[in-house]
Amino acid sequence: MKRKRTSRIPVGAPTLTKDDFKSDQDVRWCPSCGDYSILAQTQRTLPELGIPKENIVFISGIGCSSRFPYYMNTYGFHTIHGRAPTIASGVKMANPELSVWVITGDGDALSIGGNHFIHLMRRNFDINVLLFNNRVYGLTKGQYSPTSERGQKMYQSASIGSLDTPFNPLSLALASGATFVARSVDVHTDHLRPMLKAAFEHKGTSFIEIYQNCHIFNDDTFILQRKKEHKTDHTVLLEHGEPLVFGAEHDKGIRLNGFQPEVVDLTDGEHTIDDLIVHDQHAEDTTLANFLAGMSDTPDLPHPMGIFRSVQHPCYENLMTNQIRTATERMGEGDLDALLHDGETWIVS
Amino acid sequence: MKRKRTSRIPVGAPTLTKDDFKSDQDVRWCPSCGDYSILAQTQRTLPELGIPKENIVFISGIGCSSRFPYYMNTYGFHTIHGRAPTIASGVKMANPELSVWVITGDGDALSIGGNHFIHLMRRNFDINVLLFNNRVYGLTKGQYSPTSERGQKMYQSASIGSLDTPFNPLSLALASGATFVARSVDVHTDHLRPMLKAAFEHKGTSFIEIYQNCHIFNDDTFILQRKKEHKTDHTVLLEHGEPLVFGAEHDKGIRLNGFQPEVVDLTDGEHTIDDLIVHDQHAEDTTLANFLAGMSDTPDLPHPMGIFRSVQHPCYENLMTNQIRTATERMGEGDLDALLHDGETWIVS
Amino acid sequence: MRKPVEQIEAATILFAGDSGDGSQTIGTQMTETTALIGNDVATLPDYPAEIRAPAGSLAGVSGFQLHFSSEQIHTPGDLCDVLVAMNPAALKVQLHKLKPNGILIVNTDNFARRNLRLAGYEEDPLESQDLTKYQVFGVELTSLTRKALETTQLSTSEIDRCKNFFALGMILWLYNRPMEYTMKWIKAKYAKSPQYIEPNILALRAGNTYCDMTEQFAVSYDVKPATFEPGTYRNIEGNMATVLGLIAASHQSGLPLVYGSYPITPASDILHGLAKYRNFGVVTMQMEDEIAAVGVAIGAAFSGALGVTGSSGPGLALKAEAINLAMIAELPIVVCNIQRAGPSTGMPTKTEQSDLLQMFYGRNGESPIPIVASSRPFDCFEAVYEACRIAVKYRTPVIFLSDLYIGMGAEPWKIPELSELPEIKPNFTTSAGPSDEFEPYLRDPETLARPWAKPGTLGLEHRIGGLEKSDVTGHVSYDPENHEKMVEIRAEKVARIANDIPPTEIFGAQEGDILLLGWGGTFGALRTAAENYVAEGLPIGHVHLRHLNPFPNDLGDILNRFKKILIPELNSGQLLQLIRATYLIDAIGINKVQGQPFHVFELHTKIDEILKEIEHF
Amino acid sequence: MRKPVEQIEAATILFAGDSGDGSQTIGTQMTETTALIGNDVATLPDYPAEIRAPAGSLAGVSGFQLHFSSEQIHTPGDLCDVLVAMNPAALKVQLHKLKPNGILIVNTDNFARRNLRLAGYEEDPLESQDLTKYQVFGVELTSLTRKALETTQLSTSEIDRCKNFFALGMILWLYNRPMEYTMKWIKAKYAKSPQYIEPNILALRAGNTYCDMTEQFAVSYDVKPATFEPGTYRNIEGNMATVLGLIAASHQSGLPLVYGSYPITPASDILHGLAKYRNFGVVTMQMEDEIAAVGVAIGAAFSGALGVTGSSGPGLALKAEAINLAMIAELPIVVCNIQRAGPSTGMPTKTEQSDLLQMFYGRNGESPIPIVASSRPFDCFEAVYEACRIAVKYRTPVIFLSDLYIGMGAEPWKIPELSELPEIKPNFTTSAGPSDEFEPYLRDPETLARPWAKPGTLGLEHRIGGLEKSDVTGHVSYDPENHEKMVEIRAEKVARIANDIPPTEIFGAQEGDILLLGWGGTFGALRTAAENYVAEGLPIGHVHLRHLNPFPNDLGDILNRFKKILIPELNSGQLLQLIRATYLIDAIGINKVQGQPFHVFELHTKIDEILKEIEHF
Numbered sequence A, B: 001m002k003r004k005r006t007s008r009i010p011v012g013a014p015t016l017t018k019d020d021f022k023s024d025q026d027v028r029w030c031p032s033c034g035d036y037s038i039l040a041q042t043q044r045t046l047p048e049l050g051i052p053k054e055n056i057v058f059i060s061g062i063g064c065s066s067r068f069p070y071y072m073n074t075y076g077f078h079t080i081h082g083r084a085p086t087i088a089s090g091v092k093m094a095n096p097e098l099s100v101w102v103i104t105g106d107g108d109a110l111s112i113g114g115n116h117f118i119h120l121m122r123r124n125f126d127i128n129v130l131l132f133n134n135r136v137y138g139l140t141k142g143q144y145s146p147t148s149e150r151g152q153k154m155y156q157s158a159s160i161g162s163l164d165t166p167f168n169p170l171s172l173a174l175a176s177g178a179t180f181v182a183r184s185v186d187v188h189t190d191h192l193r194p195m196l197k198a199a200f201e202h203k204g205t206s207f208i209e210i211y212q213n214c215h216i217f218n219d220d221t222f223i224l225q226r227k228k229e230h231k232t233d234h235t236v237l238l239e240h241g242e243p244l245v246f247g248a249e250h251d252k253g254i255r256l257n258g259f260q261p262e263v264v265d266l267t268d269g270e271h272t273i274d275d276l277i278v279h280d281q282h283a284e285d286t287t288l289a290n291f292l293a294g295m296s297d298t299p300d301l302p303h304p305m306g307i308f309r310s311v312q313h314p315c316y317e318n319l320m321t322n323q324i325r326t327a328t329e330r331m332g333e334g335d336l337d338a339l340l341h342d343g344e345t346w347i348v349s
Numbered sequence C, D: 001m002r003k004p005v006e007q008i009e010a011a012t013i014l015f016a017g018d019s020g021d022g023s024q025t026i027g028t029q030m031t032e033t034t035a036l037i038g039n040d041v042a043t044l045p046d047y048p049a050e051i052r053a054p055a056g057s058l059a060g061v062s063g064f065q066l067h068f069s070s071e072q073i074h075t076p077g078d079l080c081d082v083l084v085a086m087n088p089a090a091l092k093v094q095l096h097k098l099k100p101n102g103i104l105i106v107n108t109d110n111f112a113r114r115n116l117r118l119a120g121y122e123e124d125p126l127e128s129q130d131l132t133k134y135q136v137f138g139v140e141l142t143s144l145t146r147k148a149l150e151t152t153q154l155s156t157s158e159i160d161r162c163k164n165f166f167a168l169g170m171i172l173w174l175y176n177r178p179m180e181y182t183m184k185w186i187k188a189k190y191a192k193s194p195q196y197i198e199p200n201i202l203a204l205r206a207g208n209t210y211c212d213m214t215e216q217f218a219v220s221y222d223v224k225p226a227t228f229e230p231g232t233y234r235n236i237e238g239n240m241a242t243v244l245g246l247i248a249a250s251h252q253s254g255l256p257l258v259y260g261s262y263p264i265t266p267a268s269d270i271l272h273g274l275a276k277y278r279n280f281g282v283v284t285m286q287m288e289d290e291i292a293a294v295g296v297a298i299g300a301a302f303s304g305a306l307g308v309t310g311s312s313g314p315g316l317a318l319k320a321e322a323i324n325l326a327m328i329a330e331l332p333i334v335v336c337n338i339q340r341a342g343p344s345t346g347m348p349t350k351t352e353q354s355d356l357l358q359m360f361y362g363r364n365g366e367s368p369i370p371i372v373a374s375s376r377p378f379d380c381f382e383a384v385y386e387a388c389r390i391a392v393k394y395r396t397p398v399i400f401l402s403d404l405y406i407g408m409g410a411e412p413w414k415i416p417e418l419s420e421l422p423e424i425k426p427n428f429t430t431s432a433g434p435s436d437e438f439e440p441y442l443r444d445p446e447t448l449a450r451p452w453a454k455p456g457t458l459g460l461e462h463r464i465g466g467l468e469k470s471d472v473t474g475h476v477s478y479d480p481e482n483h484e485k486m487v488e489i490r491a492e493k494v495a496r497i498a499n500d501i502p503p504t505e506i507f508g509a510q511e512g513d514i515l516l517l518g519w520g521g522t523f524g525a526l527r528t529a530a531e532n533y534v535a536e537g538l539p540i541g542h543v544h545l546r547h548l549n550p551f552p553n554d555l556g557d558i559l560n561r562f563k564k565i566l567i568p569e570l571n572s573g574q575l576l577q578l579i580r581a582t583y584l585i586d587a588i589g590i591n592k593v594q595g596q597p598f599h600v601f602e603l604h605t606k607i608d609e610i611l612k613e614i615e616h617f
């Protein structure tokens, strides 16, 4: 792991706590909203990163989730719908020392903001993107979003059901060249915190899809992946170098059948752990990561949780800084007076 | 193959010819521009589709390529930059009988229009999208585009080279749920025409990436895939159910090594055709298609040409028409007077 | 024992509580009941900020104000006769709207220390001296409801959710309204969860009986039915009237309706509303953003449908480039802007009229577009229908302006006869004409409209686009004189719509001291103010513009007949700017930019000032 | 033998040919040479429509007009003294710009039947009577060049590409200009392909000698140097001056420059130009669209940099929503609009001034933004620098208006001393202040600017956004009075910039009959017209506005000193609309919407009319 550019808290300085990251504003989400947990895990994780809080910036778009920056006692900017990635790019480019976090929703990131999302992924700024996926527009009261299931009748908008095939946010991110792609769940606090940390440690754009419950407009859409009683059978934890095993008794696994994933029973005497796919999060080729991402689109397969891909590519801001350095070496530090007099001049006296 | 909704020319009616599809406008591209060939192949293919020309609509955005509709003696709309997919959706939805073609460039479709592009793919209107990929902004005189290679110095814009990782248009389309994805080359006329025809025959959104030469601002960017002397070694033709063989002497093939593609020599005595990947364009799972799409991002691998994926999913306009039919069956044909009097009313006399 | 009934002309009631307290529901019930009895009614729902506020907090207060009368009324009322405050936060936020000596009903069960603190009260206002100028009725709404429902099978939290009907029962008693309508509604609403029917009805009755039995209110009131023009009436919200107007335009023109939209407050309800009427062939498409939404409308219009899109301020900003395409391509689409308080995200749940100049000028180049504004909830029907008529007849995008206040407000509407609706004729071109060469920019000599030739029509194949087009042929043209000519034609086409507008109606004085000139959702306040002065015999007139672009041909004349032109607007003076530039008249603005409608008394204050000034001259 | 030399004051030359004929190159060479000699120069490149037109077609004609003089001049000239037409299409398109008896040089080798047909000539114009009112010089440019270069190693098609230098050689002879500058340029240009150096120089010399040896031209002309203020000069294009102005503002303020953009004609050259100066720390980001581009500028400003974005009309429409965010967040960004002919895609390679009202009003809600316009190519430097100064001082987005005509035109520029440049001080806040609670909306009492606190500064952590903000604290607020107050503060902040503007300069009469009031790229035509009338002693003044929002404080007074206010604009009357509304003055527009700049004679015609009217009164 390369050292982050972001400056670190000097050794010996008082360590920060969760409370240092709470702003003075009342938190305003509905009771039981999944956003509370994500906020709490973020406030718990940030002190562990060892960076001064004045160097942290949260940028969001519009949506329930996008209120997040108001509750963080860091720098924050609640911008406009879908555009947070562009503003975050400007923030990071103007000051690469900052630790920049984008908070977005499934509508904000994938509907109106879809283009900025995919372009952010390919540029690979060192920015962390947290997508709160509740498969619904919360703030505008329950219309379907690009991740809503087809045919699902929503609170008000598609009274006869959505006709659109949902996006898989991870597949889109991977196809756009994302270098760090992960998934977690709002209430799986012990999983979410390490994911946040890993996203921060990754140098380049880190993208985490977080399954989030909207209690009011789309309750329990992720019930199988969120609830204790279901999740062992409906999620599979990705660990680098480990086979894909899941189930309450670690009794099931995923193997490859041609190009298709298949669940096998490890207790049936026919299959063993050696038949299973072994995860390689550092593979440069995206075939495996794509394959894992696609699993959540296939009924009856467990949804992978964890880091799908984590590879090192150059960051945009570093490439740009290098260009500036090279140009300065080649042409010398900019001399304004010389620049104004560039080319042919003549003197009138 | 299901029958298209688009109405067909009645039997016995005079058949159309290429000339019927030429408008009265002078064609205005630079000499040697690849767009000429694509125009000619389209004008040659349309008469073979058996549909009346008044039922054909070409919709484009802005760019050199987007001038295309002016040269077609069909209905045409040269709209605004990046938005052709949205306007085409409206055209098709308002009249599903029409055969709708979107003409777009790499900048138009993937830069400003990236969001509409991915959403069009997931909605699966029965629309054909031809993306003229010349890896440059032609009309605005040579800036880099989202498909330009990183570090490439362009005519004027990135005097120090682009910093962005290019998009792979096919990967993006697949990740967005595209049901028909293909690739061809402007001057490979015998390949391009069948691709156009297959796109038309496919019921759902058909996407063809066409490698196109911009003679002025990005000459020979696809030299290895376009030129006769190179193409046998640098492209591999996809045929459903056939192994991936290429080379002038059909002497090379692609096999799977773990999750990575690998070129093997079929004449070295060690490898046979049985080791090779066999193409399955109808696979519901996108792993193979993704894998093939990724090949062009890997140096030294041949670029696949042909149909990557072709699967049948419901079309948006049919789902909508069904909703209308169902609602009408359930609630009766709309009665305006009754609607206005809906709910509680009272009479003042 | 029934207490004395006092005849009054009008009353204004404000229900206020937490978002979850059901104020909107009982407000709507009271409105419907009152409308059915024959009163004139106007309502103003006042939603909390677009934030999920903690229960009991000031930010979470939701209000519903309703004004009913035996006379014609135009506004939901300035100050209220009755305030129902379900908790201390509601009291704190809304008390300033209660008239001195007004009736204040509070749910005392909610005045525990925690709630007081959340509302920012240091001490219990019910115990302090602050409320002495009101008639305070503390009612243990929660406990009383629980008691009334103790025999039902519901859990306590379910029972508590019925307490709004207890409050409604009290109000129905107070104004001598029947409970039948509400009972019917409860039965329909809970048809699929019948366990809730009985309890809610019980709560309603309990509230009603409570007033009958206790000595709470000395009198009850009666408001006689208003005199309405004969006809069939219903109660309608502005956004719903817009929905019906669009469907009517589609139906009467025979053009299928394609509505492309992206959700945004307060326009989303039009999308929700239209989506229900697939049996009218209505296609609604929730698109990925506002640009895609207007793109769909444009494509639909090119295909020969009625293409419509709708949004609010920020969404309109995004649509500008594409609306300009529709303008130069001369395609008929209707763009609905349900305005809210800007700038930027602004205050999304508050009203404002501050997008007028954006609609006029918010596009690059010379881009004239007709603008039609609705003035009150029911008027949305006629105004949006008129927008469709102009779009189709003149082949042009038309902007329909509404706002949050009228979009969410409700009032009785006299349902029109279908035969009264103006004609909308698409007049599609079906053949190329004598020259045999179809000319897509050959114009109707009267309207300057260009032909509308649908794809699918043999022989009319043609190409259009956003580059300047040659007159008549429609080919791409960079010719300087042609460009100037096309710019002029497009302006002239819009200007000629004025020939198609009925003479402007002036309410009150036809000439004299002051003309109140308004547009949009301020109609009610302006008309009420004007009525008041006219009743006093003062030479004051009121003109409310339906057409903002172009202005009516007779407007200049009318303005010249008054000494002072007053233009009240919920913005910093946008119509004002246009009127001054067009007519070089020193018109004066009355401006309020608070996210709130005008109170009639605010207008009176300013008008009185001006009247004084005029006298001093 | 050297022929007689005639002294003249000024000359206008128009080079015209196919896009590939190199007219732009030799036009630029003639400009540079002429500027170096000390003439005043003004140029107008006239690109073909944004279409790749077939060789020899009318649509493919590219022109470059240049006007030089021994006096100060302000325009590239109305009609030309010399027209160089490389083919029949160029002749057909440009002949109307040649003065009667003007010199017409044509490349007769290109007048074959095919080319005539492409240009739409039925018969050869060189043989018909049509050209008798000009001095026609048919030159076999292609054959002569081939002959001159026959000893070189180049292929015929390579040789043919040198023929523009043959033509330039002739023109340099005709106006007695040295060839050295061009030779130096050729050597530098082909340093990496040296095989082209000699042939191009040969062609240049051949053209020059050709005039010396043949009897073609009876006289040659000399234009003496103009008198310029003392100083160091260079020739500069408007877009390049914008590039330098932005870099200067970054350098002088110490703020890093971050330019987010998306290519669009005619703004792309600013992106291209800035990208070259990474050694000034300049960051340019070619983004996915115009929204992303302004997003980058906003983010950069939040981070404490000078955030700038640039585009043209359609791009500006797309940026509106985000500019509004910068406005309410009160972040300093500069938005450059290099206007082109609209509406919609319009005529992308033609000029216009029709985005003024879009810049004023093209955003939802009340959204006041300062607007600064440049008036001529070199003025772009000062104007965009001023835009940066206002943005930083007042913490507000500022719009910088330029247009295709000045952006692509060139003229001599007196290079400023760095010490003359106004100060730009970011004044970042570095500590929370006495209360220890940082208040991000506490204002500077004079400018009303709010603090600029960069992320990374300990103790100033704060949150901003597009929802309405509470005065002082910056918390989200839906309070009605606060909203009105904030709307007023934002308007007042922009209004106060007027206190920071120097008194308006009136050229010519300080009071009298007519004031020509203009803005932007029409400066040259207006000033020339004014000079002509002033020279005749007529009471006519000229004011050219740099600041369009706010207007200068003294403007109202000035307007009142003239009988008639004439506002010439390349639009349908946009400044006109603002002036009428603001000052209630019956100003009159002179409007041209042809994608072309004013000719001075067009202004004269209108002014004469008005003068006559005034006399009749």
Ligand SMILES: Cc1ncc(C[n+]2csc(CCOP(=O)(O)OP(=O)(O)O)c2C)c(N)n1
Pocket: A062, A063, A064, A065, A066, A081, A104, A105, A106, A107, A108, A109, A132, A134, A136, A137, A138, A139, A140, A145, C262, C263, C264, C265, C290, C314, C315, C318, C345
């Ligand atoms: C330009 C614009 N269009 C539309 C809206 C209305 N709007 C606000 S948030 C939102 C969607 C929110 O959904 P999501 O991003 O999933 O966030 P959530 O509320 O579910 O957290 C919409 C449509 C807006 N504010 N701005």
Ligand SMILES: Cc1ncc(C[n+]2csc(CCOP(=O)(O)OP(=O)(O)O)c2C)c(N)n1
Pocket: B062, B063, B064, B065, B066, B081, B104, B105, B106, B107, B108, B109, B132, B134, B136, B137, B138, B139, B140, B145, D262, D263, D264, D265, D290, D314, D315, D318, D345
């Ligand atoms: C809103 C808007 N932004 C920018 C432009 C300028 N523009 C026109 S075409 C184009 C890019 C063209 O590139 P591409 O789509 O690859 O088409 P090509 O010309 O290469 O065929 C750009 C940036 C525009 N017309 N409209």
Ligand code: SF4
Pocket: A028, A029, A030, A032, A033, A034, A035, A064, A065, A134, A138, A139, A213, A214, A215, A216, A217, C052
């Ligand atoms: S609406 Fe849904 S997402 Fe929004 S705050 Fe409430 S529970 Fe959370």
Ligand code: SF4
Pocket: B028, B029, B030, B032, B033, B034, B035, B064, B065, B134, B138, B139, B213, B214, B215, B216, B217, D052
């Ligand atoms: S610029 Fe390139 S893409 Fe455009 S017409 Fe010329 S060769 Fe073709």
Ligand SMILES: [Mg+2]
Pocket: A063, A105, A106, A107, A132, A133, A134, A135, A136, A137, A138, A145
């Ligand atoms: Mg959501």
Ligand SMILES: [Mg+2]
Pocket: B063, B105, B106, B107, B132, B133, B134, B135, B136, B137, B138, B145
């Ligand atoms: Mg391209």
